[in-house]
Amino acid sequence: MAVLQVTGSSISVRSSLPSFEGLRSSSSSNVKFASSNSGLSNKRSFRGLVVKAATVVAPKYTTVKPLGDRVLIKIKAAEEKSLGGILLPSTAQSKPQSGEVVAIGEGKTLGKTKVDSSVKTGTQVVYSKYAGTELEFNGTGHLLLKEDDIVGILETDDVKDLKPLNDRVLIKVVEAEEKTAGGLLLTEASKDKPSIGTVIAVGPGTLDEEGKKKPLSITTGNTVLYSKYAGNDFKGSDGADYIALRASDVMAVLS
Structure with a gap:
């Protein structure tokens, strides 16, 4: 920290800052002092010391x-x-x-x-x-x-290529109905979220208590009914909706 001492007409600046190689004063900040007892009209100029660097801590x-x-x-x-x-x-x-x-x-x-x-x-x-x-x-x-x-x-960047793990299955969602039974056109907000889809890929199954795989009863190509708010939703590159969920969230196989 710099300490300023004023005694009569003399001004001294005593710095307690340690000396670092490469430390420079900023040219943008100037501090000016003038002696009140001197008859000189010229003012002495001192450059202020500005430390802008910070230590990078690992x-x-x-x-x-x-x-x-x-x-x-x-x-x-x-x-x-x-x-x-x-x-x-x-x-x-x-x-x-x-x-x-x-x-x-x-x-x-x-x-x-x-x-x-x-x-x-x-x-x-x-x-x-x-x-x-x-x-x-x-x-x-x-x-x-x-x-x-x-x-x-x-x-890849296409969700259709997803390889499910464990007891997960990948389902291509059936498009929501755009009309009611009476033929009225539905708005996007009023369309029911579909819970029917076609199984695209299945995981290898879960492990039993002995560490052996238990294959899933669901197979690719099955049309299934699944829990409405389960799983993770994705949008495919083909514009279709896909959902990945656990086999336990599939409620029935439709035919």
Whole structure:
């Protein structure tokens, strides 16, 4: 800290700041002092010392090691533009539900069987909308969640190519009816959310207490009735709606 001393007509500036190589005073800030007892009309000028640099502190934690069946995912950046190319404000950007696996735990144990993770580092995955704990690591958003919260593996940009994991199924939603039974045209707000669709892909099934796979009773091509508000909704590149949900949320097979 600089200390200013005024004694009679003399002015001195005593600085208690430590000396740093490369520290320069700012040319934009000038501090001027004038002696009240001197008859000189000229004013002495002193340059003010402005410290603008800040010390960069290294992060306290530099690694994240997931435990058990937990997985660390690097979140994919939110879309900044709409499909029509319109720039979206941050409040209108959809929250991403996909990312890259960057670290995995040692897996879980069922009975006496050790079950390894079904995903590997570098895999592109889709996860449940409200799952996990968000954290910022290496300047990027990450999500720490359980493997069971991963919906499926998606190596392309098209949700039709999603490979469901565990007991998840991918369904192509039947379009909502645009007219009532009496022929009246329905507005978008009044259309019932459809809960019928065609199964596009199914997961390998769940694990029993011995760590063995139990295949699902649902197969691709089935037309099914599912719970109205279950699962994760997606829009495909073909403009159709898709939903990924657990097999337990499928209520019936229609024929």
